Amino acid sequence: MNIAEAAKHTGLSSKTIRYYEKEGVIPPAKRSANGYRLYDVGQLESLLFVKRARGLGFSLNDSHELLLISQDPRRTSAAVKQKAEEHLLKVNTQIEQMQKIKDVLESVVGECLGDDQSACPILDKLSQG
Amino acid sequence: MNIAEAAKHTGLSSKTIRYYEKEGVIPPAKRSANGYRLYDVGQLESLLFVKRARGLGFSLNDSHELLLISQDPRRTSAAVKQKAEEHLLKVNTQIEQMQKIKDVLESVVGECLGDDQSACPILDKLSQG
DNA sequence: ATTTGACCTTACCGCCACTGTAACCTTTAC
């Protein structure tokens, strides 16, 4: 299967698949006589694994490590859980930050008349902290 | 006031201040005879304005536009409110996405025993969607 | 047989908002 077909099956772009290979996230694909990359079902599964990890917000590096762990028969679920919990902490921190931003924005947007006058609580907030 | 002092007063780094000037977010600072940048209170206020806008998650470009609007005596609060509401929509979308990620992560982390066995619901999730 | 169009390849730039580093100049303190 060529890269475009692998892209269709995974929902990744061809560029992304090449990028993952270049970055060492997935091993280099075999090549056909003309130099085209060839993919089999195993490669597709790795690509989908990485795609799902990325979809959960893991960095590409973490996704790579998780893939390696998943392929290690001597892995422990403790190692995986630790990575997931670390990531979850970051996610929670980000959500809290975004939530604070959201609250402030909703507050000042709610106070702003949004008319043709220059007075504006939003700008007041940005000007005076 | 030199750039390091402006940095102290604003909480920005000297590098960031230079970057904002280079990107046209703030007008070029005056220079002393030796070529050092000089800042006055007005520049500090602009820098703080941009810092606060960035702190609310506005892009640097949006922060710049908001600064220009804030300095325009013929501005309307409607223009500001529109930008803030657009940004708020993006923030809400991001929070929702992060919340979904958080829910999934908490679910699989909660199911994972985290022991020395290889069985792992987290990897199952990544392998099977 | 040729040409068109859709693939494939590599290689490089751009994005965003900085941070780090290098190489060099100026000021200040001892």
Added chain:
DNA sequence: GTAAAGGTTACAGTGGCGGTAAGGTCAAAT
């Protein structure tokens, strides 16, 4: 005199790709 602590510019790197260029290959239509 000299060393530390500031300043200057310019360029590379970050993450995770997307866009584009310049070219090779292949299948089908003419």
